Amino acid sequence: MMMNDRSIEAHTLSVLVENAAGVLARVIGLFSGRGYNIESLTVAEVDGEAHMSRITIVTSGSPMVIEQIKAQLSRIVPVSRVTDLTVEAEAIEREMALVKVAGTGEKRVEALRVSESFRARVVDTTHESFVFELTGAKTKIDAFVQLMRPLGLKEVSRTGIAAIARGPEAM
Amino acid sequence: MSDQKTDQMTGAEIVIKALKDQGVEHIFGYPGGAVLPIYDEIFKQDWLHHILVRHEQGAAHAAEGYARSTGKCGVLLVTSGPGATNAVTGLTDALMDSIPLVCITGQVPTHLIGSDAFQECDTVGITRPCTKHNYLVKSVDDLAEIMHEAFYIATSGRPGPVVIDIPKDIQFAPGPYMSPEKISKASYQPPKKGDLNGIREAAELIASAKKPVFYTGGGVVNAGPVASKLLREFVGLTGYPITSTLMGLGAFPASDNQWLGMLGMHGTYEANMAMHDCDVMINIGARFDDRITGRLDAFSPNSKKIHVDIDPSSINKTVHVDVPIVGDVAHVLEDMIRIWKETACSPDKQAISDWWQEIEGWRKVNSLGFEQSDTIIKPQYAVQRLYELSKDKDVYISTEVGQHQMWAAQHFHFEEPNRWMTSGGLGTMGYGLPAAIGTQIAHPEALVIDIAGEASVLMNMQEMSTAVQYNLPVKIFILNNEYMGMVRQWQQLLHGGRYSHSYSEALPDFVKLAEAYGATGIRATNPGELDAAITQMLDTPGPVIFDCVVSKDENCFPMIPSGKAHNEMILAGEPADVEVSEEGKALV
Ligand SMILES: Cc1ncc(C[n+]2csc(CCOP(=O)(O)OP(=O)(O)O)c2C)c(N)n1
Ligand SMILES: [Mg+2]
Numbered sequence: 001m002m003m004n005d006r007s008i009e010a011h012t013l014s015v016l017v018e019n020a021a022g023v024l025a026r027v028i029g030l031f032s033g034r035g036y037n038i039e040s041l042t043v044a045e046v047d048g049e050a051h052m053s054r055i056t057i058v059t060s061g062s063p064m065v066i067e068q069i070k071a072q073l074s075r076i077v078p079v080s081r082v083t084d085l086t087v088e089a090e091a092i093e094r095e096m097a098l099v100k101v102a103g104t105g106e107k108r109v110e111a112l113r114v115s116e117s118f119r120a121r122v123v124d125t126t127h128e129s130f131v132f133e134l135t136g137a138k139t140k141i142d143a144f145v146q147l148m149r150p151l152g153l154k155e156v157s158r159t160g161i162a163a164i165a166r167g168p169e170a171m
Numbered sequence: 172m173s174d175q176k177t178d179q180m181t182g183a184e185i186v187i188k189a190l191k192d193q194g195v196e197h198i199f200g201y202p203g204g205a206v207l208p209i210y211d212e213i214f215k216q217d218w219l220h221h222i223l224v225r226h227e228q229g230a231a232h233a234a235e236g237y238a239r240s241t242g243k244c245g246v247l248l249v250t251s252g253p254g255a256t257n258a259v260t261g262l263t264d265a266l267m268d269s270i271p272l273v274c275i276t277g278q279v280p281t282h283l284i285g286s287d288a289f290q291e292c293d294t295v296g297i298t299r300p301c302t303k304h305n306y307l308v309k310s311v312d313d314l315a316e317i318m319h320e321a322f323y324i325a326t327s328g329r330p331g332p333v334v335i336d337i338p339k340d341i342q343f344a345p346g347p348y349m350s351p352e353k354i355s356k357a358s359y360q361p362p363k364k365g366d367l368n369g370i371r372e373a374a375e376l377i378a379s380a381k382k383p384v385f386y387t388g389g390g391v392v393n394a395g396p397v398a399s400k401l402l403r404e405f406v407g408l409t410g411y412p413i414t415s416t417l418m419g420l421g422a423f424p425a426s427d428n429q430w431l432g433m434l435g436m437h438g439t440y441e442a443n444m445a446m447h448d449c450d451v452m453i454n455i456g457a458r459f460d461d462r463i464t465g466r467l468d469a470f471s472p473n474s475k476k477i478h479v480d481i482d483p484s485s486i487n488k489t490v491h492v493d494v495p496i497v498g499d500v501a502h503v504l505e506d507m508i509r510i511w512k513e514t515a516c517s518p519d520k521q522a523i524s525d526w527w528q529e530i531e532g533w534r535k536v537n538s539l540g541f542e543q544s545d546t547i548i549k550p551q552y553a554v555q556r557l558y559e560l561s562k563d564k565d566v567y568i569s570t571e572v573g574q575h576q577m578w579a580a581q582h583f584h585f586e587e588p589n590r591w592m593t594s595g596g597l598g599t600m601g602y603g604l605p606a607a608i609g610t611q612i613a614h615p616e617a618l619v620i621d622i623a624g625e626a627s628v629l630m631n632m633q634e635m636s637t638a639v640q641y642n643l644p645v646k647i648f649i650l651n652n653e654y655m656g657m658v659r660q661w662q663q664l665l666h667g668g669r670y671s672h673s674y675s676e677a678l679p680d681f682v683k684l685a686e687a688y689g690a691t692g693i694r695a696t697n698p699g700e701l702d703a704a705i706t707q708m709l710d711t712p713g714p715v716i717f718d719c720v721v722s723k724d725e726n727c728f729p730m731i732p733s734g735k736a737h738n739e740m741i742l743a744g745e746p747a748d749v750e751v752s753e754e755g756k757a758l759v
Contacts, residue, residue, distance in 0.1 A: 018358060021307065022295055033300050064487060071484035077304040077324055077359050 010039065011066050011086040012093060012163045014171055015055040018078035019045050026076050027055060036061060036069050040095075040138075042160035052080070056163050083171040085163050093163040097141045102129040103152030111151040118144050129154070179345040182311045182337065183208035186275065187216065189318035192351050195246050196220060197237060197612055199230040203250025205277025205290060208342035222612060222641060225633035227254050229605035231261020232631070235270045236592045236609030240567055242395055244271040244326050245609065251277045252290030255336075256297065260599060262332045263301040267596025268418060269393055271330035273321050274298075278307070280340040294336045303331030308338065311346030319351040328361025329482040330393055361481065365498030367506060373453070373477045373494045374510045380451035381522035382529075383411045386434065386463075389418030389595070390456020390480060392588045394500035399423070399588045401504035402455065408511060409518060412530055414442035416457050418595045421585035431530070432539070435463040436731050437577040440538035440740060441530055443729070446471050447737035448529070454478040456500045459490040460596070461758070469736035479503045538729045538742055539581050548698050550575060550650045550721040554582040554622065557648060560705045565617045567610045569593065571603040571627030574656035574727045579622040601630030604647060608634055611643040618646070618709065625651040625718075626675050635688040638714040646708055647716045649681060652723045660726045664749045665733075665756060685716035694718040733758035 017023045024043055031038050040058040045051070059069055066084070073082045085091035099120070101111045104127075115122065115132050118140065124131035129152075134144055138161060145156055165171065180188065186209055190198065199222045202210045213221050224230040227249045234245030245265075249258050255276040265272045279288040295307045304324050306317050314337070321333040377383060385406055391398050399422045406413050406429055413423050414434040423430055432439035434446055446452065452474045457463065459478075464470040467489060478485075478492040479500055486495040496503055510516075541551045554575075568583055569592035570576040576593060585591050592610055594602035603621040611619040621628070628649055638645050658673040682692030691711050695704035701719075708715045728743040734755020741749060 021309070022299065022305070025296070026299055029300055064491070068484060068488055071482075071486070071488075075329075075482065075484050080358055 008060050008062060009066065009086070010058060010060040011084055012091060012161065013057045013059065013070065013073070014083045014085055014163060015057065015073055015079055016081040016171065017053050017055060017076075018080065019051040019053040020078055023053070023076070023078045024055070026078075027057075027073065030072055030076065031059070034072065036065065040160040042162055056161055058161055081171060083165070085165060088165070090166045091163050092166060093137060093161050094135055095138050095141055095159055095161045096133065096135045097145070097156060097158045098123070099132045099134060099145060099148060099156050100129060100154040101132065101148050101152045102154050104128050107151045111148060114144070114147050114151070120144065180348050181208065182308075182314050182342040182344050182346060183212045185311070185314045185346060185348050186318060186337070186342070187212045187219065188348055189315055189351075190219060190246065193244070193319070193322045195244075197222060198246045198248055199224055199233045199237070199609065200248035201227050201230060201250065201254060203254050203277065203290070205251035205279060205339050206248060206254075206275075206342075208339065209248060209275070209277070209337075221248075222608075222637065224605065225636050226631060227257035228260050228601065229608070229631050229634045229637065231258045231265065231272065231274065232599070232602050232605035233609030233612070233634075233637075234272050234274075235261065235265050235268075235602075236569055236606030237613045238270050238272060238609075239392075239592045239606075240589050240610040241613045242589060244273055244322055246273050246275075248275045249277070250290070251279055251294065252292045255292060255294040259297060259301060260597075262298055262334065264594055264597040264599045264602065265332040266301050266303065268594065269330050269389060270332070271325040272332040273325050274332060274334045276334060276336045277342070278336045278338040281309070281338045282340070284338065294334065298334045301332070302334050303329075305334035305336065307336045308341050311341050311344040314341065314346060315349040316354050319349075319354045322351075323354075324359055327359070362497050363499045363502050365479065365496040365503040365506060369494055369496045370503060370506050371510055373496060374507055374514065374516055376451055376475055376477060376494060377409065377453060378511075378516035378518055380411070381519055382448060382450040382526045383409070383453065383518075383523075384431075384445045384449040384451075385411055385413035385453045385455065386415070386446060386457055387413060387419045387422055387455045388416040388457025390500050391419055391422040394456065394481075396588060398456075398501035398504060401501060401508060405504055405508050405511070408508065410523060411453075411518075412445055412527070414438065414445065416460065416463055416595070417580055417593060419457065420580060420591045421588045424586040425584035426586060433580050436465070437581065437727055437729065439581075440536045440729055440742065441533035443731065443737040443740055444533045445530055449474045452476045454480075454492070455504070456480065458485045459488065461489075464490065465731045465739075466734055466736045471737070536742065541725075541743055544722070545698055547722045548695065548701055548719060550578050550652065550725055551582055552698065553650060553701065553719050553721055554578050556701055557620070557622070557705055558583045560702065561618060561620065561709060564709070565614070566590065567592065567607075567614060567617055567619045569603040569606040569610060569619070569621045571621070571623045572598045572600045572657075573624040573627055574652070574660065574725070575622055575624045575650040577727045578650070583622070600624075600627035604628055604631050604645070605634045605637075607645040607647070608637055608643055611638075611645050612641070619644075620646045620648050623647050623649045624656060625649050625653065625678055625681070626655045629679075632684070635685070635690060635714065635716070639689045643714060644712055645714050647714070648708070649716065649718050650721050651678075651681070651718050652721050652725065653678065654723060656725070657727070659724075663726070664730075665751055681716050681718035685714075688714075690714040690716060692716050692718065694720065696720040
């Protein structure tokens with residue numbers, strides 16, 4: 001009966017909420033209180049006039065747990081809509097990263113070369129360092145960070161995933 | 172906000188006006204620095220009756236008892252800091268059992284929030300996981316709207332507790348009032364009607380069943396008296412057997428022949444066996460709680476399951492169902508009955524009659540039977556006598572938590588909903604006395620009895636003062652076994668009889684205790700004097716503590732031990748040392 005042990009899947013959920021105090025805490029509290037995973041979470045106001053924010057959560061669990069998460073999210077009073085971008089639509093997922101790499105000589109040249117092939121932008125330069133700005137799918141950023149590691153990777157700041165469905169429909 | 176700019180009021184006045192417009196007549200509370208402006212407004216009026224409890228937990232449970240016995244929203248008022256934290260158990264209890272409450276908490280003034288001020292605590296942070304919703308009021312301009320919205324949220328959809336935390340400066344600040352009709356409820360719109368296709372599919376499945384069972388819960392009670400009426404009609408139409416959870420008792424009359432008794436961990440043999448062997452399970456307003464299902468992978472293995480629930484998150488949470496219907500029980504039953512009649516659904520008479528025969532066989536086991544004694548009072552017997560001597564009165568029952576609670580559920584029978592106040596989901600010892608007080612406030616003429624354990628009742632015993640102050644004739648019927656009986660039972664069955672700290676040492680003399688509070692104390696120690704003593708209790712006009720001295724080592728059966736299936740129930744008289752897997756032992 002219990003299907004909690006079935007295959008684990010990652011899902012990207014978009015949650016439209018009233019931008020009121022405590023809403024984010026309720027969403028996060030739901031995940032920690034019920035033992036759900038959060039792999040990525042982003043939040044920002046998307047409609048200033050209507051005071052609506054959009055939370056994008058990447059979570060993982062069995063199909064039954066994912067259904068539970070969506071139902072539990074929908075039950076939070078200031079949540080107005082929950083969409084599962086992984087099942088309901090073909091979605092575009094993007095993340096932005098700022099990546100600081102320090103080094104000189106060969107390594108510095110190589111870092112720059114790699115950044116070009118990833119279409120990263122250089123947003124800060126000193127004689128011994130770069131800050132790269134890179135946007136793309138999570139896997140692309142993972143790969144970039146991986147490549148920078150031996151080239152003097154200093155620190156990484158990532159936004160987490162923002163996602164939206166393809167096509168004319170809104171969530 | 173509204174364009175209706177009436178005269179400005181202070182925040183405290185707005186609170187009182189909003190309570191009036193919400194039809195609130197009773198509020199349970201305890202004062203303190205951060206709510207003094209509101210208490211000042213209470214002082215100045217005469218329509219809102221404030222009941223002074225003796226502990227904020229008592230206020231919350233009293234409000235729960237009031238809510239459960241009336242179907243209305245219960246309201247409580249407590250101060251900041253310790254006032255709010257004391258209310259947390261009651262809020263959690265209300266959340267678990269879906270009881271509508273509005274809890275107003277005082278808070279330190281806005282400019283002191285975050286400074287660790289005297290009696291400051293993060294009330295919205297602490298109560299976030301134990302409320303359906305909560306608010307910290309940041310501006311007096313929002314107060315009226317928040318007050319009305321809180322009542323709407325507490326009482327609609329799946330009901331639950333809502334906290335409004337009001338800083339003291341906002342209680343003094345002038346602001347606009349707005350009447351309830353003016354508020355926009357757009358953002359929270361829980362479903363009411365169920366999907367008709369689902370209901371049709373369910374009706375067909377129900378009609379085709381050969382071994383059906385109705386499994387109903389607190390959702391029926393929460394959906395109001397009309398839901399209970401419709402349930403009776405539909406169950407009558409089908410002729411199928413029906414069982415209910417602890418929370419749903421009374422929605423279907425216990426005297427009806429289709430009634431199998433309560434199911435679950437301490438449910439009847441016939442109810443649990445019917446659940447295990449059924450081919451179609453019709454869950455109406457219950458949530459497949461672990462007290463009900465027992466071992467999940469062996470739960471009713473051969474049935475198709477229909478689940479009607481107002482809360483989509485209850486569906487497929489632990490048990491996979493075949494026909495989910497999200498909606499208010501009353502609305503769904505109404506549609507179901509209409510469809511049933513329209514399509515002239517007719518069950519398979521032969522199959523159903525065979526099924527009833529099987530059930531009659533289980534009934535013969537007489538799983539609630541116990542060994543009678545003529546020297547000591549058996550707790551089951553005490554509840555039976557209490558039932559017989561009070562059933563013709565207008566009676567409401569609350570309980571504490573433990574064996575006595577289960578014996579009350581098994582041996583006190585309910586014909587109507589809203590008559591049974593018990594802490595199901597949270598299992599809160601100390602619930603019963605304040606809940607009885609709340610119930611008595613709502614039904615001043617009724618007979619309200621708290622069927623109690625000697626350990627539990629001490630947890631909120633201070634509320635005796637409340638009962639005496641307001642002349643509330645609640646009867647506290649203590650099944651005094653001198654043990655935390657339920658704990659002792661588990662220790663006997665699962666922990667080799669090592670009774671670690673479960674003996675009720677140093678008990679007070681309950682008769683003297685009653686007298687010390689200015690109430691009446693009565694004691695019965697042998698079966699011969701029980702009836703006369705109960706009658707004396709029922710004839711006493713004021714509050715009574717009844718010390719019913721019962722056998723100390725009685726176990727509550729039947730019992731499905733943790734981690735076992737419905738058909739692995741143990742019955743009274745069977746060998747009492749249970750083989751429970753390590754996994755089972757880890758369960759509660
Ligand atoms: C607040 C709280 N603490 C602890 C428990 C665990 N517990 C469940 S039943 C029980 C014993 C209750 O004893 P009593 O009130 O005498 O009832 P009996 O089982 O003897 O009828 C305990 C300690 C609980 N349910 N609630
Ligand atoms: Mg006891």
